[in-house]
Amino acid sequence: MAEQIRTVRVPIVERVLEANDDIAAVTRAELARRGIFSIDLIGAPGSGKTALLEATLQQLAERSAPRRRPAVLVGDLATRRDGDRLARWCERVVQISTGEGCHLEAGQVRDALAGVELEGVDLLFIENVGNLICPVGFDLGQNVKVGLFSLTEGDDKAAKHPYLVTAADLILLNKVDLAPYLKFDRAGFEADVRLLNPTVPILEVSATTGAGMDAWFEWIDRGVAGLLE
Amino acid sequence: MPVVHEFSIAEALAAQVLTYAPAEARLRGVEIRVGPLRGLDTEALQMAWEAVTFGTSMAGAVLTVEQLPWSVTCSDCGREWTSPVPFVSCTCGNETPSPVGTDELDLLAVTVDDPTDEDET
Numbered sequence: 001m002a003e004q005i006r007t008v009r010v011p012i013v014e015r016v017l018e019a020n021d022d023i024a025a026v027t028r029a030e031l032a033r034r035g036i037f038s039i040d041l042i043g044a045p046g047s048g049k050t051a052l053l054e055a056t057l058q059q060l061a062e063r064s065a066p067r068r069r070p071a072v073l074v075g076d077l078a079t080r081r082d083g084d085r086l087a088r089w090c091e092r093v094v095q096i097s098t099g100e101g102c103h104l105e106a107g108q109v110r111d112a113l114a115g116v117e118l119e120g121v122d123l124l125f126i127e128n129v130g131n132l133i134c135p136v137g138f139d140l141g142q143n144v145k146v147g148l149f150s151l152t153e154g155d156d157k158a159a160k161h162p163y164l165v166t167a168a169d170l171i172l173l174n175k176v177d178l179a180p181y182l183k184f185d186r187a188g189f190e191a192d193v194r195l196l197n198p199t200v201p202i203l204e205v206s207a208t209t210g211a212g213m214d215a216w217f218e219w220i221d222r223g224v225a226g227l228l229e
Numbered sequence: 230m231p232v233v234h235e236f237s238i239a240e241a242l243a244a245q246v247l248t249y250a251p252a253e254a255r256l257r258g259v260e261i262r263v264g265p266l267r268g269l270d271t272e273a274l275q276m277a278w279e280a281v282t283f284g285t286s287m288a289g290a291v292l293t294v295e296q297l298p299w300s301v302t303c304s305d306c307g308r309e310w311t312s313p314v315p316f317v318s319c320t321c322g323n324e325t326p327s328p329v330g331t332d333e334l335d336l337l338a339v340t341v342d343d344p345t346d347e348d349e350t
Contacts, residue, residue, distance in 0.1 A: 006343040163266040
C-alpha cells in the first residue's frame, strides 16, 4: 500500500481566456452585423478617458455632418460618476460597475449591450477601467483598441507598458496643453512607441482645449466608414 | 507587484482546469505558457493560483509557468537574440534594438494522480 502514487500528465494546449474570447467573437459579429464601429479606450487612472469622451460626445452632438449616433459603455470600479458625466452628452450610456475587477471582460460588455437600444447606432465607445495592463489582454469584441496616454503621466509610460503599445490601433497623447509646464520628452515617448509598434498612428490632443481633436474625429469617421487598415 | 492582474488570470485558469481534471482524480500540477507581452509575473501568478484554489479540490496543485522571451533584432548589425526584457542594448553598441513580443496565454497540461492505481489494490 505504501507504493508511490503514479501521476499522469495530460497535455491540453488551450487558451486560458478561451471562454472570454468566444463571447467576444459573438459580440464582434453582432456589432459588425449592425454596422457599429467599436472602440475599446484604455488608459491609466487620471489620463483623461472620461474627459476625452465628454469632449468627443459633445462635439459629435454639435457638429452638423457627418452625423454619428454613439453609444457608450463605461467600466468603473464602484461609482457611477463617469456614466453620469457622459450621460449629459449621449442618450445611450451604460455604466458597468466592475467591483474589484481591474478590467472589463467580454461577458460584461455583452450583458451591458443587451440593455442598449442599438438600432441606428454606428459608433460604440467602451471606456475600460483605468489600468494599462489588465484590460489589454481581454478581448471585448471591439474593432479597435485606443491607448490613451497623457503628458502628466511621464514620458516613460509607453516603454513600461509594451502590451498596450503593441496592441493599440491608435495612440492618443492627451493634455498637450500642459506641455509648457511639464518636462515631457515627446520625441523620446514616440521613439519608445515606434520600437514596439512601428506603424501605429499617434495623435496629440487636449480634451480640455480641443486641440488636435479634429484629427481624432477624422480617424473615428474613417473607422465608421470601414477605411482603417 | 500588483497581484490583482494575475488574480483574474488565475480565476480563469482554475475554471478551465476544472473542466479537464476529473472530479475523482487529485490534481497535482498545472502548466501554462505565457508570452512576454502579457506582463504576467510568475511569483504573483503562483500566489494568486494558491489563493484561488485554496479550499477547493485543486488546492496544493503546483502551478508551473513557462515565460517566453522577447525576440530582439538589431537594425544596425542584424543580430537576433532573445531576452527576458524588451529594451536591451546590442553588443555592437546600438542602444535601441527592436523588441518583438507575443501574447500567448495557454494551458499546456495538467498532472493528476493516475486513476488506474486505485484499481490495483
